[in-house]
Amino acid sequence: xxxxxxxxxxxxxxxxxxxxxxxxxxxxxxxxxxxxxxxxxxxxxxxxxxxxxxxxxxxxxxxxxxxxxxxxxxxxxxxxxxxxxxxxxxxxxxxxxxxxxxxxxxxxxxxxxxxxxxxxxxxxxxxxxxxxxxxxxxxxxxxxxxxxxxxxxxxxxxxxxxxxxxxxxxxxxxxxxxxxxxxxxxxxxxxxxxxxxxxxxxxxxxxxxxxxxxxxxxxxxxxxxxxxxxxxxxxxxxxxxxxxxxxxxxxxxxxxxxxxxxxxxxxxxxxxxxxxxxxxxxxxxxxxxxxxxxxxxxxxxxxxxx
Amino acid sequence: xxxxxxxxxxxxxxxxxxxxxxxxxxxxxxxxxxxxxxxxxxxxxxxxxxxxxxxxxxxxxxxxxxxxxxxxxxxxxxxxxxxxxxxxxxxxxxxxxxxxxxxxxxxxxxxxxxxxxxxxxxxxxxxxxxxxxxxxxxxxxxxxxxxxxxxxxxxxxxxxxxxxxxxxxxxxxxxxxxxxxxxxxxxxxxxxxxxxxxxxxxxxxxxxxxxxxxxxxxxxxxxxxxxxxxxxxxxxxxxxxxxxxxxxxxxxxxxxxxxxxxxxxxxxxxxxxxxxxxxxxxxxxxxxxxxxxxxxxxxxxxxxxx
Numbered sequence: 166x167x168x169x170x171x172x173x174x175x176x177x178x179x180x181x182x183x184x185x186x187x188x189x190x191x192x193x194x195x196x197x198x199x200x201x202x203x204x205x206x207x208x209x210x211x212x213x214x215x216x217x218x219x220x221x222x223x224x225x226x227x228x229x230x231x232x233x234x235x236x237x238x239x240x241x242x243x244x245x246x247x248x249x250x251x252x253x254x255x256x257x258x259x260x261x262x263x264x265x266x267x268x269x270x271x272x273x274x275x276x277x278x279x280x281x282x283x284x285x286x287x288x289x290x291x292x293x294x295x296x297x298x299x300x301x302x303x304x305x306x307x308x309x310x311x312x313x314x315x316x317x318x319x320x321x322x323x324x325x326x327x328x329x330x331x332x333x334x335x336x337x338x339x340x341x342x343x344x345x346x347x348x349x350x351x352x353x354x355x356x357x358x359x360x361x362x363x364x365x366x367x368x369x370x371x372x373x374x375x376x377x378x379x380x381x382x383x384x385x386x387x388x389x390x391x392x393x394x395x396x397x398x399x400x401x402x403x404x405x406x407x408x409x410x411x412x413x414x415x416x417x418x419x420x421x422x423x424x425x426x427x428x429x430x431x432x433x434x435x436x437x438x439x440x441x442x443x444x445x446x447x448x449x450x451x452x453x454x455x456x457x458x459x460x461x462x463x464x465x466x467x468x469x470x471x
Numbered sequence: 472x473x474x475x476x477x478x479x480x481x482x483x484x485x486x487x488x489x490x491x492x493x494x495x496x497x498x499x500x501x502x503x504x505x506x507x508x509x510x511x512x513x514x515x516x517x518x519x520x521x522x523x524x525x526x527x528x529x530x531x532x533x534x535x536x537x538x539x540x541x542x543x544x545x546x547x548x549x550x551x552x553x554x555x556x557x558x559x560x561x562x563x564x565x566x567x568x569x570x571x572x573x574x575x576x577x578x579x580x581x582x583x584x585x586x587x588x589x590x591x592x593x594x595x596x597x598x599x600x601x602x603x604x605x606x607x608x609x610x611x612x613x614x615x616x617x618x619x620x621x622x623x624x625x626x627x628x629x630x631x632x633x634x635x636x637x638x639x640x641x642x643x644x645x646x647x648x649x650x651x652x653x654x655x656x657x658x659x660x661x662x663x664x665x666x667x668x669x670x671x672x673x674x675x676x677x678x679x680x681x682x683x684x685x686x687x688x689x690x691x692x693x694x695x696x697x698x699x700x701x702x703x704x705x706x707x708x709x710x711x712x713x714x715x716x717x718x719x720x721x722x723x724x725x726x727x728x729x730x731x732x733x734x735x736x737x738x739x740x741x742x743x744x745x746x747x748x749x750x751x752x753x754x755x756x757x758x759x760x761x762x763x764x765x766x767x768x769x770x771x772x773x774x775x776x777x
Contacts, residue, residue, distance in 0.1 A: 187530060187602055190537045191588055196598065199529030199617075223505030224493060227636035228534045228621055231496045236574050245560040245567050250584050251591065252558050253625040254551040258684040261551050268542050275586035278556050280579070281625060282497055283635070285557065292502065296493055311505075315534055315621065319559040319587060329589070330533035378564040 176402060176452065177325045183456045192321040193329035197444075200458065204447045207469040209313070209334060211363075212441055214471075215355045216336055221311035226292045228315035228330070229283040234295045237423060240287050243376050243384055247318040249285035252278035285317035289335040290438050297339060298424035305429050307340025309348075313443075320375075325448055326401045326408045332443040338436065339421075341428055345437040349413050352439040356397050356411045364465045365399050365410075365449055372396045372412060393417070399449045410445045414438050482708060482758065483631045489762045498627040499635035503750075506764065510753045513775040515619070515640060517669075518747055520777075521661045522642055527617035532598045534621035534636070535589040540601045543729060546593050549682050549690055553624040555591035558584035591623035595641040596744050603645060604730035611735050613646025615654075619749075626681075631754055632707045632714045638749040644742065645727075647734055651743040655719050658745040662703050662717045670771045671705050671716075671755055678702045678718060699723070705755045716751045720744050 180186040187196030197205075229251060235241075240248060254264065256277060267274035286292060289312040297308060312335040320327060338348035353369065360367050372394035376385040388394055393416070396409035414437060420426065421434040428434050454461040486492040493502030503511075535557060541547075546554060560570065562583060573580035592598055595618040603614060619640040626633060644654035659675065666673050678700035682691045694700055699722070702715035720743060726732065727740040734740050760767040 187532070188605075189532070189598065190539065190601070194533060194535065194537070194589060196530050196532040196602065199531075202529065202531050223508065224502050225505075225508050226493070226495070226502040227500060227634075229500065229623075229636055231500070233496065236580075241574055241580075242571060245562075245570060247559075249557045249559055249587065250581050251555045251623070251625075252581075252584070252586070253553075253555055256551075258686075261684055264551060265548060268547055273586070274542075274547075275556050275558075278558070278586065280558070280581035280584065281555065283500060292495065295496070296502065299494075317535075317557075319557075328533075330535055378567055380564075 177323055179456075180325055180448075180451070185451060185456060186325060191329070192323055193327060195325070195328065201447055201451075204450060204458065204469070205332070205443045208441075208443065208446050208450075211359060211469060212334055213311075215359055216311065216352075219309055219336075221309040221336055223311045224293070224296075226286065226289070226312070226314050228286050228317065230286050230292045231295070232280075232282045232284050235284045235287075235291065238291050238294070239419070239423060240291065243374070243381060244287070244318075245377055247320060247375075248287060249317045249319055251281045251283050251285065253281050255279045285330075286314050287318065288316055289314040289333045289440065290337045293337055294420045294424045294426065294436075298426045302427040302429055302431070303339045303434055307338060307344045307428070307434075309339075310337045311335075312337060324402050326442075326445050328444055331445070334441040334443060335438050337438040339426060339434045341432070342417075342435045345435045346415060349415055349437045349439070353395060353413050356413065356439065360397060360399070360411070360446075362464075362468045363446075363450060364462055365453060367397055367399050367410075368407070369395055369397055372409065399445075399453075401445065401449050401452050408442075408445055408449070410442050410449055412440045412442075414440070483629055485762075486631055486754075486757070491757060491762060492631060497635070498629055499633060501631070501634065507753055507757075510756060510764065510775070511638070511749050514747075514749065514752050514756075517665060517775065518640055519617075521665055522617065522658075525615055525642075527615040527642055529617045530599070530602075532592065532595070532618070532620050534592050534623065536592045536598045537601070538586075538588045538590050541590045541593075541597065544597050544600070545725070545729060546597065549680075549687060550593070550624075551683055553626060553681075554593060555623045555625055557587045557589050557591065559587050561585045591636075592620050593624065594622055595620040595639045595746065596643045599643055600726045600730045600732065600742075604732045608733040608735055608737070609645045609740055613644060613650045613734070613740075615645075616643045617641075618643060630708050632751050634750055637751070640747040640749060641744050643744040645732060645740045647738070648723075648741045651741045652721060655721055655743045655745070659701060659719050662719065662745065666703060666705070666717070666752075668770075668774045669752075669756060670768055671759060673703055673705050673716075674713070675701055675703055678715065705751075705759075707751065707755050707758050714748075714751055714755070716748050716755055718746045718748075720746070 395413040397411035398407035401408040426434040701719040703717035704713035707714040732740040
């Protein structure tokens with residue numbers, strides 16, 4: 166076992182022993198205690214204190230999305246291995262009897278499940294683009310949304326910061342290239358200020374997403390070379406491999422072209438987003454300040470409980 | 472089209488036109504506006520004002536659960552048609568190329584998806600029983616939990632009160648038959664008082680769950696005859712068929728036996744729960760008091776915004 170893995174199991178075991186996380190028997194799928202949720206809620210409020218004056222439209226979506234929209238998004242090109250499709254039983258009583266026999270015999274009962282028209286949401290903003298497209302061109306100032314959603318990534322792991330289901334808060338900006346790159350630059354500053362105020366050791370780097378296969382290597386190189394995605398990294402499990410807790414993405418015209426989203430001038434809208442990994446930030450706080458929030462540095466407590 | 476269906480489309484269309492719900496192209500899968508979420512949050516707080524002094528342990532789980540736990544729960548006997556299994560891609564680059572071809576040709580690309588070890592959560596408390604079982608016998612006073620979770624039910628509908636993914640708050644009680652039936656009786660009173668304070672027309676009735684098939688009819692009869700589940704019903708789409716917004720369930724020893732949960736005396740624990748349909752209550756409020764919360768009755772506003 167690598168040293169990082171040992172550390173990961175150590176921290177995960179501590180979190181479960183302390184009651185902050187609740188084991189479900191599945192790597193990457195955990196319940197959380199009331200205290201953990203309180204920290205998430207206070208960080209959620211902190212994000213709003215930084216971004217709440219920008220006039221974003223608040224929208225909240227359930228943890229799944231329209232499969233047709235997902236197919237069109239391009240996600241399957243880059244990360245097929247992370248996606249989760251939702252399947253359901255559509256059989257008759259005989260098929261039901263067989264299903265129950267398979268369950269009680271410990272056999273696979275899922276082979277007959279049919280895919281439904283929804284898939285689990287891979288990132289909070291994927292749901293939004295077709296909604297905005299349907300409204301017509303974004304206005305002169307562009308558009309800004311405030312999202313939060315559960316997201317799914319099929320990557321079972323003993324690293325508690327790599328959950329299969331986790332919450333992502335996002336601000337998403339639509340507009341001209343200037344408008345959206347300014348938005349991203351603003352949040353790069355805000356994000357660092359926010360996380361520094363929480364006493365977090367951090368640095369910014371270009372992202373290193375797990376694009377699939379050989380073709381994916383090209384996409385990864387392109388993302389890096391064009392500096393399309395930055396991450397705010399904090400050591401949680403490992404100092405050598407710190408965890409991306411916030412990300413700052415410039416999609417260029419990818420979603421604008423995909424969905425036919427236009428600016429007022431008839432140009433294809435560019436988009437950018439800033440994403441906050443809610444569980445990851447909470448874990449970073451517990452890692453660096455300890456499991457007892459009463460003993461956290463006063464300055465950090467004042468920021469979270471103003 | 473039946474008259475109820477017309478009414479349903481009418482209310483759903485109004486909710487979408489007003490921006491309270493956001494269309495995703497899938498029946499039963501909606502985004503919600505900031506105002507809708509504010510009402511959900513205020514109702515969430517109201518539940519806590521009624522139940523927060525009881526000493527419940529707070530736990531929050533993601534919208535999916537361990538498939539092995541789900542199989543053992545018995546849900547597939549009663550409601551196989553409502554369950555949602557999560558499937559993922561496990562192929563190589565060649566399979567990926569084929570998947571992408573199928574997507575771009577509009578063919579089914581989901582046939583190769585393999586079932587994962589998680590399923591969507593059907594009711595907030597299903598996740599909890601194996602967790603409690605693992606802890607050993609519940610103490611002398613029994614045990615009490617405060618949950619909230621997204622739940623999935625595969626029943627696409629134009630009735631906005633019948634969502635495929637929705638949030639359920641729950642209190643769950645473990646203990647002797649006396650302890651858990653007293654809990655349920657308390658919440659039957661509290662639930663009615665709470666919803667009356669919100670100006671809701673309501674009545675209590677035995678539940679009418681959609682058990683599957685002919686065998687399911689027996690289960691449904693048993694549930695009714697033994698008065699195991701009551702619902703607090705409020706007209707949303709229809710006066711003739713009001714919507715269950717809260718439910719009060721006595722599981723007898725079903726989960727205690729299934730999971731081997733014992734009381735301090737070594738008896739099998741009985742369980743009961745009260746569930747709150749968060750979106751349904753918000754919809755009931757918008758239905759009866761209008762879409763503009765500023766014009767809601769002062770008494771109702773005082774309850775929600777104390």
